[in-house]
Amino acid sequence: MTQRLRNALDQYCTQTRCTASNTFADATLDRVGLADRYTVVNSPLGDVFVAWNSRGVSALRQAGDAEAFTRWFNKRFSRRALPAQAEPEIVGLVRRALAGENVDLPVDLRDCTPFEAAVLAKAREIPKGHARPYAWVAREIDHPRAVRAVGSALANNPVPLLIPCHRVVRSDYTCGDYVFGSERKRRLLRDEGLRLEPIQELARRGVRYIGQPEDNCFCLPTCGTNVIAEGHTGFHTVEEALAQGLEPCSTCRPIAAA
DNA sequence: TGGGTGACGACGC
DNA sequence: AGCGTCGCCACCC
Numbered sequence: 246m247t248q249r250l251r252n253a254l255d256q257y258c259t260q261t262r263c264t265a266s267n268t269f270a271d272a273t274l275d276r277v278g279l280a281d282r283y284t285v286v287n288s289p290l291g292d293v294f295v296a297w298n299s300r301g302v303s304a305l306r307q308a309g310d311a312e313a314f315t316r317w318f319n320k321r322f323s324r325r326a327l328p329a330q331a332e333p334e335i336v337g338l339v340r341r342a343l344a345g346e347n348v349d350l351p352v353d354l355r356d357c358t359p360f361e362a363a364v365l366a367k368a369r370e371i372p373k374g375h376a377r378p379y380a381w382v383a384r385e386i387d388h389p390r391a392v393r394a395v396g397s398a399l400a401n402n403p404v405p406l407l408i409p410c411h412r413v414v415r416s417d418y419t420c421g422d423y424v425f426g427s428e429r430k431r432r433l434l435r436d437e438g439l440r441l442e443p444i445q446e447l448a449r450r451g452v453r454y455i456g457q458p459e460d461n462c463f464c465l466p467t468c469g470t471n472v473i474a475e476g477h478t479g480f481h482t483v484e485e486a487l488a489q490g491l492e493p494c495s496t497c498r499p500i501a502a503a
Numbered sequence: 504t505g506g507g508t509g510a511c512g513a514c515g516c
Numbered sequence: 517a518g519c520g521t522c523g524c525c526a527c528c529c
Contacts, residue, residue, distance in 0.1 A: 360526060390523090397511095415511070
């Protein structure tokens, strides 16, 4: 496809006024892989740019300079992002997802490696109000020593918030880095009800697991917001917890499956 | 192609 | 306690 043809199609698309024609142009450009569409949507971090195509949501970044966003998008994905002239259904799904609803949102991960896709899929399983260590993600996807690579894969998450990479934290329960800065990551977790500070304090004293007598199991301290509570005992090692007759929690899976 | 580079983690002071 | 160091592994020129 020549650059000239590309430009002609872009021009057609941006100059056309009729909504129906634009929808048609959107679909045509998308089908030939030339351009995604983007718009601004509100999120827990304020307004964000969201881009999509027929496969699903392709990108999410903080709103601001549209020029800078489209430059970034083109460099990252080697295709264009054009302002949307209609709002397809997927944008409604994005709004609901960003409002905290559990919606089944299609995401375009075609440029991810299989390893990155596995990391992102695993991050997507972490419920709101929970957090998991980077090393936990590595273990769960059967690359237990690829902990740094998990960090790199999450750093590459094309759709932060929608794939909740902010719920992956360091093993000492400090929050670790984030595309939008660790301060925002901390705020997101706090707004989901998770207080990391007391958990960091426990970790410093060597407490890694918490017994849940009411469920006869033991958890990671970040398995939801009700783990740290009166009458719950902390354990330094898995063996200590097992010795109490407790089973590993089936939600946070504190140890590798047997 | 092979060495450089990270949103990490364990260890040593 | 907090820092530096080093090993780790996937990915990128």
